Amino acid sequence: MIPLRWAWCTPMQPGAIALVTLHGESAALDALLAACCRGVPAQGGTARCHFADPLGTIDDGIAVRASPTTAMLMPHGGVRIAQRMQAWLRSHGAIEARLPDHAIFPECASPHAAAAARMAGRCASRRALGLLLDHDARMERSGPTTAADLARAQRLRVLIDPPTVVIAGPSNVGKSTLTNALARRPVSVTDDSAGTTRDPVPVRLELDGVTVDWIDLPGLLEEPSAIDASAAAIASRIAASASVIVLATAPGRGWPMLAPTSPAKILRVLLQDDQPDAARCAERNGADSACSARCAMGLDGLAIAIRRALVSDADLDDPRAWAFDADQSPMVE
Numbered sequence: 001m002i003p004l005r006w007a008w009c010t011p012m013q014p015g016a017i018a019l020v021t022l023h024g025e026s027a028a029l030d031a032l033l034a035a036c037c038r039g040v041p042a043q044g045g046t047a048r049c050h051f052a053d054p055l056g057t058i059d060d061g062i063a064v065r066a067s068p069t070t071a072m073l074m075p076h077g078g079v080r081i082a083q084r085m086q087a088w089l090r091s092h093g094a095i096e097a098r099l100p101d102h103a104i105f106p107e108c109a110s111p112h113a114a115a116a117a118r119m120a121g122r123c124a125s126r127r128a129l130g131l132l133l134d135h136d137a138r139m140e141r142s143g144p145t146t147a148a149d150l151a152r153a154q155r156l157r158v159l160i161d162p163p164t165v166v167i168a169g170p171s172n173v174g175k176s177t178l179t180n181a182l183a184r185r186p187v188s189v190t191d192d193s194a195g196t197t198r199d200p201v202p203v204r205l206e207l208d209g210v211t212v213d214w215i216d217l218p219g220l221l222e223e224p225s226a227i228d229a230s231a232a233a234i235a236s237r238i239a240a241s242a243s244v245i246v247l248a249t250a251p252g253r254g255w256p257m258l259a260p261t262s263p264a265k266i267l268r269v270l271l272q273d274d275q276p277d278a279a280r281c282a283e284r285n286g287a288d289s290a291c292s293a294r295c296a297m298g299l300d301g302l303a304i305a306i307r308r309a310l311v312s313d314a315d316l317d318d319p320r321a322w323a324f325d326a327d328q329s330p331m332v333e
């Protein structure tokens with residue numbers, strides 16, 4: 001019997017539901033479904049399933065039999081569950097493989113629609129969906145892929161894996177307060193005193209439909225101790241690998257200098273825009289954007305400005321098909 005093949009249809013990231021597609025001979029599929037389902041589902045049917053390994057229960061989930069040779073398993077979307085599911089599938093003789101798109105998405109009417117469905121499962125950002133939902137029609141209208149399409153596809157990669165955005169600037173200007181406002185929950189400690197954030201604080205958040213890995217960096221202190229200086233060195237290494245640096249300051253605090261070698265796009269943001277002197281402060285001149293986290297003012301505008309630094313309106317609004325390729329949507333590590 002040819003072994004079953006399987007692939008993830010959802011990214012290896014936390015999510016509500018994870019989706020595994022299985023494809024192979026119907027007898028092999030029956031055997032695997034019998035190992036986890038109470039009653040093997042017939043074509044078009046579903047069954048509750050229970051996954052367990054030598055450590056105990058992995059999870060409860062749902063199985064769907066799309067065709068005699070294709071089924072989907074849906075456990076919850078925890079990363080640890082996914083890791084144990086991989087081992088469970090291997091222990092039941094299934095082989096991880098790149099499956100053809102039509103095997104993973106038998107409900108799709110065309111190969112282009114199936115490729116777009118696969119890509120949608122791979123993308124971290126909601127903005128990708130607008131480009132993928134009518135991929136079929138776009139492909140028909142666009143004709144052959146051009147060099148400009150490939151260059152755009154390269155830029156659209158920020159929609160696939162979350163890019164890194166850091167916030168840096170003088171101490172005590174409100175970087176952590178802004179971080180918490182954008183995350184809509186308290187992830188970073190804030191305080192009236194300078195030097196509150198001692199280590200980089202990462203949080204995954206969404207800015208105008210683009211998912212990013214945001215990092216709140218320790219503030220730049222005027223008279224750093226040896227420990228502060230080493231924290232600043234770590235922070236500048238992180239900033240050097242970011243896609244966008246949000247360079248933040250507050251009225252009267254001046255704009256900090258940045259190492260000119262950083263390849264990141266730099267967005268200058270004036271924080272504490274609710275301060276009485278904010279309207280006339282010198283820092284306003286150099287600012288690309290201004291906001292007040294305390295008064296929830298200007299946050300949407302800031303999110304749009306950062307999103308535009310990551311991916312332009314022109315690239316998102318371009319009616320041509322997104323020329324993604326198989327390498328941009330790997331289902332299998």
Ligand SMILES: Nc1nc2c(ncn2[C@@H]2O[C@H](COP(=O)(O)OP(=O)(O)OP(=O)(O)O)[C@@H](O)[C@H]2O)c(=O)[nH]1
Pocket residue numbers: 170171172173174175176177178189190191192193194195196197198217218219220271272273274275291292293294295
């Ligand atoms: N008026 C006003 N105050 C703010 C605003 N955001 C932050 N603050 C105040 O600024 C102070 C510093 O806030 P933090 O968010 O801890 O500043 P930080 O830049 O992260 O500071 P470090 O971690 O030390 O670098 C606190 O007293 C905040 O209440 C704002 O939008 N308006």
Ligand SMILES: [Mg+2]
Pocket residue numbers: 175176177188189190196197216217218219
């Ligand atoms: Mg802070």
